[in-house]
Amino acid sequence: MIYVKASAQHGRGVFAACDIAPGTVLIVFKGPLLRRAEVEPGSYHLQIGEDLYLGASGEADDYVNHSCEPNAGFREGLSLCALRAIRAGEEITWDYSCAIDEEDFAGFACACGAPACRGVVRSFRHLDRVTRERLRIWALPYLRGRHRD
Ligand SMILES: [Zn+2]
Numbered sequence: 040m041i042y043v044k045a046s047a048q049h050g051r052g053v054f055a056a057c058d059i060a061p062g063t064v065l066i067v068f069k070g071p072l073l074r075r076a077e078v079e080p081g082s083y084h085l086q087i088g089e090d091l092y093l094g095a096s097g098e099a100d101d102y103v104n105h106s107c108e109p110n111a112g113f114r115e116g117l118s119l120c121a122l123r124a125i126r127a128g129e130e131i132t133w134d135y136s137c138a139i140d141e142e143d144f145a146g147f148a149c150a151c152g153a154p155a156c157r158g159v160v161r162s163f164r165h166l167d168r169v170t171r172e173r174l175r176i177w178a179l180p181y182l183r184g185r186h187r188d
Pocket residue numbers: 106107108149150151152153155156157158
């Protein structure tokens with residue numbers, strides 16, 4: 040259903056191998072469980088809890104790029120699902136602010152090209168309130184009840 044290839048956005052990306060219906064589970068993220076202190080700087084990792092991370096799996100889940108207008112998001116646990124119909128050949132993306140929530144995360148410049156690009160990828164807690172509420176249902180479960188004010 041998906042494959043990894045060179046992406047215009049980053050070194051590699053994940054793409055749809057066929058037309059995909061909304062709600063389809065695309066990838067279940069996996070990897071070694073790490074505490075923040077165990078994460079190698081610069082290595083691939085995904086924050087999944089306050090002090091819990093997934094390290095690299097070496098598989099497609101390591102290569103899914105960010106977009107501020109993604110076509111995929113988390114629905115149950117670590118299952119990345121299609122938010123809408125996805126055409127064969129389209130790049131699969133999710134919004135990294137749906138996972139990152141470090142108080143000291145400096146953010147990084149975004150060049151996703153979406154009309155509504157936020158310009159900087161930030162921690163969930165540092166998004167404006169409207170954006171946070173919009174993303175909440177696609178965020179990882181540990182974030183769904185957090186930062187409600
Ligand atoms: Zn963007």
